[in-house]
Amino acid sequence: MVPTIEWKDGIVRMLDQTKLPLEVTFFDCSTYQEVATGIKELIIRGAPAIGVAAAMGVALGAQKVETDDFAEFYSQVEKICAHIGSTRPTAVNLFWAIERMKQFILSNKEKPVAVIKKALIDESNKVLKEDIEANKAMGRHGSQFIKNGNTILTHCNAGALATGGYGTALGVIRAAKEEGKDINVFADETRPVLQGARLTAWELMEDDIPVTLITDNMAGWFMKKGMIDLCIVGADRIARNGDTANKIGTYSVAVLAHRHGIPFYVAAPVSTIDFNIPSGDSIPIEERNPMEVTHVFGKTQIAPKGVKVANPAFDVTPAELITAIITEKGAFKPGEISRLAVVSSKQKQEVRSQKSEENLPPLEKGD
């Protein structure tokens, strides 16, 4: 499969997801401002992929800072970080990646700026590589919840396209498929930007995983008909108590799953957990351009001119509706993820000390 994002000849190349599935084209960024545009305009999207793009954007911007003075260099990088950080407010991986890159610079402050600049590219590639590894670990931890013959509902795209590769929710589905399980997927089309119709359906078809495309408002009906065994979605930000912000419509899927006694799983890397906020009430919800609702692909008008529109890009699913959160560290009941905060701060230290993450405390699995 085509990489979602990569370094290529000194530029950051993104697969242009706004054109999928009709065209496979690329958005090449030679400046950090272009990376920011790519994030803002959904050329790249999905919390983990946004994190990778932000890391690469910081590294790209840093290459063009012309100074040997560390303080001046860091000050310029902070401006780059602020610009990239202003693109999308909800996905916490954006801020996590920016913070990681800043901490990386600070932990190498004694080195020459030229060395740091080069190392930043390596570090951003490491963010990408770790993300893919995290996805595969999520797949291993999550596939236990998928039984042979199951039909899985997913919302939006939490696949290879939303990550460095492999996927979070779709990574779990891929892992189940790789284990030889016979599975079917129902993909919500996910209005307004249609990530389900355009991206999830495309990814699954590429991987020969049987997929049925439905409109968002059909999910409840298929649950009532007994056709859905479990739901798996990704996440844009998870609060300390397990409340989860994800693509608009996720909350409705969770409520419907709850009514029908269908398990509802969230798959996301630990980097998507925001341990600084106690609950979903503190997660900022991005309001996007009304044109996304009134025009399909920015061109086909489907509503009266001048109509008032609401367009929140995300909603928050309360922890009580989530069966388990599947991370690269294992699957947990939502109320248990705060224990990962130790891991997370440990990880931060490890970013600095480059130590292995193997010696983590054992964690219970979600049911």
Add this chain to the structure above:
Amino acid sequence: MVPTIEWKDGIVRMLDQTKLPLEVTFFDCSTYQEVATGIKELIIRGAPAIGVAAAMGVALGAQKVETDDFAEFYSQVEKICAHIGSTRPTAVNLFWAIERMKQFILSNKEKPVAVIKKALIDESNKVLKEDIEANKAMGRHGSQFIKNGNTILTHCNAGALATGGYGTALGVIRAAKEEGKDINVFADETRPVLQGARLTAWELMEDDIPVTLITDNMAGWFMKKGMIDLCIVGADRIARNGDTANKIGTYSVAVLAHRHGIPFYVAAPVSTIDFNIPSGDSIPIEERNPMEVTHVFGKTQIAPKGVKVANPAFDVTPAELITAIITEKGAFKPGEISRLAVVSSKQKQEVRSQKSEENLPPLEKGD
């Protein structure tokens, strides 16, 4: 406002709803086959409007039957009825209107065929007129549930465009507005055919009723945020126990409303109640063309070529999730509507005897 459907110079003229809101154009039918096409292709849609179209289609077809022999005439009309009846399986008003026209012919069998043919046009106009009157009565009975300052969520289009005029769900909203209540409406866009975005938003803007357009998957989130006070939708077929088939997505809205303690009302004429079926399990659900999901307006492709699609046009909301059913005879708890069967069979007699409908048994109101 432009009439949804009317007789005009010997033809049946439909406002072409597939082109709204971008173009106000008409589909003129000079044959009953064209009327059937208009119904099948959603040029006219909405259960009550389909009923009116079917009645006019039967009358139109009957005009061209060249015989003075009643038996031959009736036999030809039955073929016309079968053709029109094969267009859409869920909306019961289609079959109700066809049956009414057949009964009308039978009750006038002693008259010359030429007289019956002319009278059929009058009868179809009567179906139209009665539908508008029923809508206005529904408005009076239903507006009690809307308080000053309320925000109402509606799904699909149950407005003037879905009926002879005025509307069922939107008729109730119009009545509240006419009573001087300050109200707001949230309109689900209603994928895949976008009746909410294209028709409901357009109707409400024409009437200066404040409307906010949202995608279907946002409704639950706005309920959670406390922004919706009540829901009102139309119906395509109501079973004797109150189970209600309506546009796909209605069931999800009802489940979400239930979770948030928000009243959920169905507004529909008695002609939409199918007293012959005990529950929603017996309602046939129309499966429509996958192109409706994969292409917007039949032209803008939004999904990978060849993707498997499910496209049920309706779902069934169980009676337990419905606060009240608002009819032209009053508002009832879903469990109480079976009492209207008496009225319904009485109405059938009255169609034959042209008696007044005033002497109905008193009926309790829903809460």
